[in-house]
Amino acid sequence: MSKKVLIVDDKPLILTLLEHILEGLKSQGVELTAAASGKEGLARALDEHFDLIFLDVRMPDLSGHEVCRRIKAADSEAYVVLLTGEEEDEVRGTEARADEHINKPFHPNYILERVSAILGLEL
16 A cells, blocks of 8 residues: 655755655655645645645745644644744644654655654665
């Protein structure tokens, strides 16, 4: 059974970096989807089920906190990881029902380890 991962970030470099980090998991049935804005990410998340969603906290159109809040209200089974650069974002993320926070900058191996653990995959 395939696992679906959604990556939502308004910075193309971060989208590309996360896609590159997770590319090797495609051989284990992981499907990657990217969205370049909070609104696009929310629409995709509400349109189909994702097992794991990476959300940038600070996006100009719709914050990661708000996207998380709406996703959790509609689909509480999606595991949501907020990508943040500031500690106060973690408090707001907890209030939005995020499952986890990863601080930027992050190490690629850490991302890969977390995704593997969350989705039950082997590295």
